[in-house]
Amino acid sequence: MTLAQPEARPYHHGDLSRALVEAARRILETDGPAALSLRAVAREAGVSPAAPYHHFKDKGQLLDAVAHEGWVALDAALMKARQDSDDDRRRMTSLGVAYVTFARDNPALYRVMYDCSRDKDALPDQMKEEGAYCQVRNTIAHAAGDGVSEIDLELATIAAWCAGHGLAEMSGFKQFESLKALLGGEEAFLKAVFDHLGMFAKFDRG
Amino acid sequence: MTLAQPEARPYHHGDLSRALVEAARRILETDGPAALSLRAVAREAGVSPAAPYHHFKDKGQLLDAVAHEGWVALDAALMKARQDSDDDRRRMTSLGVAYVTFARDNPALYRVMYDCSRDKDALPDQMKEEGAYCQVRNTIAHAAGDGVSEIDLELATIAAWCAGHGLAEMSGFKQFESLKALLGGEEAFLKAVFDHLGMFAKFDRG
DNA sequence: CGATCCATCTGAACAACGCTTAGATAACAT
């Protein structure tokens, strides 16, 4: 894997599409979503403004690639959170906390992920197959046991996902800062809200 | 394209700031958020591209004004929903449905409302005083009775708001269309998800 | 009534943007 070496770049870059996505993520982290222009990405990657068009149809398609990396990273974060807990309910909560934490740690990336989804009126397909959504679904299924219908399972997953996404976008507002401080930090706040959502009310009869 | 009134406008418009906000909302509804440029708004209002700068510091401030109108409209929608129900729990659900319905009926406006909030890392102040947030809070307070702490009340309101916002943004994705059809339409879907969120689990001991 | 002030609006300009086109360059295949 040829890493981006400072070695004077040849006329043909070698792996420009990869370099462009990385440049985009770098810009996102440092300068925010507003600074993410195609020209800035090209500049950061050290190529002409027209070069990206040989690898991506337009700006949207580059953002799609960035978003895809985001979803993969989110999958990994959720997977890790799922393995760190043993109790069913605790596992569900830590899944939610991990989700929101990811969104709060990568706000620009998270925004790109959902903006891309919104433009296509659909979440990425990969999610339904083996991605983050499926992880939540499986966790709920395991917690709920056998007696739960397919529809209820789907609804519970959607409910949990909506709660996570909503909290991910809302928890950054400074109106909630005093409450966060009162509860002892961000994570305690997240747990408290998740607790009030009572996402397990439907299945929790133990 | 949509021409302004042929009535020869005087050099001084009279109430341009108002006209600009209305023009912006018109563009939002018909052509979507991507078409909402300051120049397009000026064009729609029949005025030069520089004219808006005598009424708004920059594009963001015009969007703020548009967003403000959106919050006022949302307040009204929630108020109406709150009055249409008598039972506490039913009132809460219909509040949630009204919220999501507003977002789904005015997607571009709703997006502007939250984009503006995100840029300022804060929801509009008016919300805390007498706006939509307060309505949700009061509804929950009434449903929960007297024995509920201030913190729990705040947490429950945040939880409900997060759920509403999350569902508002997620319910448009086409992955959920088959489930919506299965449940008998959008509203049934919303109610089912809210039911699974069990936002009342904490207070509903009756 | 007339002169003046000042908010308002225009026209022209700037830099930056997304994107296209024509042409240069390098890798690869035959």
Add this chain to the structure above:
DNA sequence: ATGTTATCTAAGCGTTGTTCAGATGGATCG
């Protein structure tokens, strides 16, 4: 070696947000 194809550059188009000097006209005060 030759031709083909993928990749990149340079230049340019139309658009955007924003600024600025100057035109306009309603309001205020003599």
